[in-house]
Amino acid sequence: MRHRRLTPVSPIAEPAAELCAFDELEWVSPGDQGWGPAFCRWIEARRSWISKHGAESLGGWLTVLRAEHQTRNSMYAQEEPR
Numbered sequence: 455m456r457h458r459r460l461t462p463v464s465p466i467a468e469p470a471a472e473l474c475a476f477d478e479l480e481w482v483s484p485g486d487q488g489w490g491p492a493f494c495r496w497i498e499a500r501r502s503w504i505s506k507h508g509a510e511s512l513g514g515w516l517t518v519l520r521a522e523h524q525t526r527n528s529m530y531a532q533e534e535p536r
Contacts, residue, residue, distance in 0.1 A: 467507040
């Protein structure tokens with residue numbers, strides 16, 4: 455019986471704090487209207503990090519997508535009704 459050779463596991467890189475939780479003030483640019491553009495920049499930065507370091511660095515894909523969904527919902531809830 456042949457055994458598979460284990461591949462070495464590389465250490466998981468620690469992401470920057472601003473990638474872990476969304477703070478609109480960290481991602482806002484002049485001319486933005488609302489939180490949407492800043493939120494999109496945050497997601498793009500997270501996905502860029504994941505493409506280089508793997509989703510496990512942010513807790514795995516399920517955790518990443520769940521955090522983004524919950525953050526989006528909380529931002530919508532904070533908006534003033536139109």
